[in-house]
Amino acid sequence: MANLPDLKIRVGPLNLKNPVLTASGTFGYGAEFAPLMDLNRLGGIVVKGISLRPREGNQPPRIVETPCGMLNAIGLANVGLEAFLEEKLPRLRKLRTAVIVNIYGNSVEEYGEVAAGLRGADGISAIEVNISCPNVKQGGMAFGTDPDMSARVTARVVKAADRPVIVKLSPNVTDIRRIAMAVEDAGADALTLINTLTGMAVDIERRVPRLANVSGGLSGPAIRPVALYMVRQAVKAVRIPVIGVGGIMDYRDALEFLIAGARAVQVGTANFVHPRTGLHIIDGLTDFCRAYDIPAIEHIIGTLKEK
Amino acid sequence: MITEQTSQIAFNKQVASRVFLMGLKSPEMRAAAVPGQFVMIRVRQAMDPLLRRPFSICRADGDLILVLYRVVGRGTEILSEMRQGDSLDVMGPLGRGFGHPPDGRRAILTAGGMGIAPLLFLGDSVGFLGCNLLAGFASSDQVIGPDRVGLLNVEMSVATDDGTLGRQGTVADLMEEHLSHMDPEPGMVFACGPIPMLKAIAAIAMRRDIPCQVSLETTMACGLGACQGCAVKASGRRDRSYWHVCREGPVFDARDLDWGAL
Numbered sequence A: 001m002a003n004l005p006d007l008k009i010r011v012g013p014l015n016l017k018n019p020v021l022t023a024s025g026t027f028g029y030g031a032e033f034a035p036l037m038d039l040n041r042l043g044g045i046v047v048k049g050i051s052l053r054p055r056e057g058n059q060p061p062r063i064v065e066t067p068c069g070m071l072n073a074i075g076l077a078n079v080g081l082e083a084f085l086e087e088k089l090p091r092l093r094k095l096r097t098a099v100i101v102n103i104y105g106n107s108v109e110e111y112g113e114v115a116a117g118l119r120g121a122d123g124i125s126a127i128e129v130n131i132s133c134p135n136v137k138q139g140g141m142a143f144g145t146d147p148d149m150s151a152r153v154t155a156r157v158v159k160a161a162d163r164p165v166i167v168k169l170s171p172n173v174t175d176i177r178r179i180a181m182a183v184e185d186a187g188a189d190a191l192t193l194i195n196t197l198t199g200m201a202v203d204i205e206r207r208v209p210r211l212a213n214v215s216g217g218l219s220g221p222a223i224r225p226v227a228l229y230m231v232r233q234a235v236k237a238v239r240i241p242v243i244g245v246g247g248i249m250d251y252r253d254a255l256e257f258l259i260a261g262a263r264a265v266q267v268g269t270a271n272f273v274h275p276r277t278g279l280h281i282i283d284g285l286t287d288f289c290r291a292y293d294i295p296a297i298e299h300i301i302g303t304l305k306e307k
Numbered sequence B: 001m002i003t004e005q006t007s008q009i010a011f012n013k014q015v016a017s018r019v020f021l022m023g024l025k026s027p028e029m030r031a032a033a034v035p036g037q038f039v040m041i042r043v044r045q046a047m048d049p050l051l052r053r054p055f056s057i058c059r060a061d062g063d064l065i066l067v068l069y070r071v072v073g074r075g076t077e078i079l080s081e082m083r084q085g086d087s088l089d090v091m092g093p094l095g096r097g098f099g100h101p102p103d104g105r106r107a108i109l110t111a112g113g114m115g116i117a118p119l120l121f122l123g124d125s126v127g128f129l130g131c132n133l134l135a136g137f138a139s140s141d142q143v144i145g146p147d148r149v150g151l152l153n154v155e156m157s158v159a160t161d162d163g164t165l166g167r168q169g170t171v172a173d174l175m176e177e178h179l180s181h182m183d184p185e186p187g188m189v190f191a192c193g194p195i196p197m198l199k200a201i202a203a204i205a206m207r208r209d210i211p212c213q214v215s216l217e218t219t220m221a222c223g224l225g226a227c228q229g230c231a232v233k234a235s236g237r238r239d240r241s242y243w244h245v246c247r248e249g250p251v252f253d254a255r256d257l258d259w260g261a262l
Helices: A031-036 A081-093 A108-117 A147-160 A176-185 A221-237 A251-259 A277-291 B027-032 B074-080 B113-126 B171-181 B195-207
Strands: A009-011 A014-016 A020-022 A044-050 A063-066 A069-072 A098-103 A126-130 A165-168 A190-193 A197-200 A215-219 A242-245 A264-267 B003-016 B019-025 B038-042 B053-061 B064-070 B087-094 B107-112 B131-137 B157-160 B188-192 B212-215 B231-233 B242-244 B251-253
Touching: A020 A277, A044 A081, A063 A215, A069 A221, A081 A098, A081 A108, A098 A108, A108 A126, A108 A147, A126 A147, A147 A165, A147 A176, A176 A190, A176 A221, A190 A221, A215 A221, A221 A242, A221 A251, A251 A264, A251 A277, A264 A277, B003 B027, B003 B074, B019 B074, B027 B064, B027 B087, B038 B064, B053 B074, B053 B087, B053 B113, B064 B074, B064 B113, B107 B113, B107 B171, B107 B195, B113 B131, B113 B188, B131 B171, B157 B171, B171 B195, B188 B195, B195 B212
Parallel strands: A020 A044, A020 A264, A044 A098, A098 A126, A126 A165, A165 A190, A190 A242, A242 A264, B107 B131, B107 B188, B131 B157, B188 B212
Antiparallel strands: A009 A014, A063 A069, A069 A215, A197 A215, B003 B019, B003 B087, B019 B064, B038 B053, B038 B087, B053 B064, B212 B251, B231 B242
16 A cells, blocks of 8 residues: 555645645534544634624524525624633644634724734634625625725734734635735735625515525535636736635545645535535545555645646 | 434335425434434435435434424425435434423423424423323324324324314414413423414413423524524523524523514
């Protein structure tokens, strides 16, 4: 039997044991999934978005299933910075996997305050900045659809943070490359894309939106081709590493993103369908590399043959 | 302990109009399940429909867990076509189940339609002799009694909207009737069914200061407390704005819910 392929990967300043992370908002604070799997096998966990103060979230209904996907309008419900540090981080810190804290703010200043609040906290590998949530009234996507605002938020977080900064981009833009380049210039260490695509669904009997928030973010395999194309565009436009996310259900989907140039992937909605999806993808990547005599996953990244 | 596994279907049979009873082989879940808990079933290994569906456990028997479901959409349609020997991806048991009535006091179990499912498990577990089982259905062809899931010689008072079986009226009417005869008052009221029915039952119980636990049904994606999609408004009695049905429920103390928002 050949040696196990090397799945270790560098994403800018981040060293991951493998390129498979769980996406923010789909994996809670990790603990929810602990009874079902060994979290330490994951390349990393991106925790549910944290804001300066607790947020109760949107009114229900908050989710609706759609063809090969789902819409959600959770509204960034979270425990807030203080409770995260006191109640959630101590458990996360014990894990032997990268913990990436997703943050969100209502203003440029507030993004900075959350990043500053995480300074010195043990057990956080990186910060992922959410400038792309479609489901909140203030901020969120408003920052992520404008290159100047995206850059301002990025610069503020980079200045306030004492660890690598990843910025998560919205797909709800005309040209993803402009945002990606602006965020790179502002000092981001890496990019994550894509967040959800804005959509809606209608209850035809009652003639009302199926989400109380009217619109929501579309996720799941339905969005994968869109995500893949945007990742490819970003990879070609920037020098910083790109993390791909959007509808990844199995190792084959993950490979599409890696071949297109993503240095890591995040698993989102698939965690709801099958809690161990991340681990299955890691096993699938291992088997794939062995089958094709690929000594390290690094050799696959960005190998797309384009004319 | 939560298990996620491929479970074999021991049987899947129609027991009433569009209502099916499915037996799933899982010694692990059967050993862990308490009344009021549910399982998340992936109806097929495909991208569509994508999400698992939640189902109350209606009985634990031998090494089987039993679920009772009505065909209401694509997911349950697919489920109804499954056969003995087929396998399904099942995760459970999930959520917080029913509490226990105070020692020696009678419990009233009230069901609306398919809400009967978790109450059959509860009655079977605490003993139907200590319970008054009351159930309301739209019409006689919708009635699902304990006998349909193999629980024999259990008494159930029935109300139907159209009067085709039992008392004409609602399960809330039935409960008022029972309460007027019961001395001492019951120690606890348990309820599961549509929201208007739960509201009526909870209002009666709270007015009389009888502890009341209700089991809610919502759309959910993960069943584990991660997606926060199954939120329901809290009453504010316990310093919370929302509860998550999958994790803090599906069973709630009636006083902990904001009934105006449901």
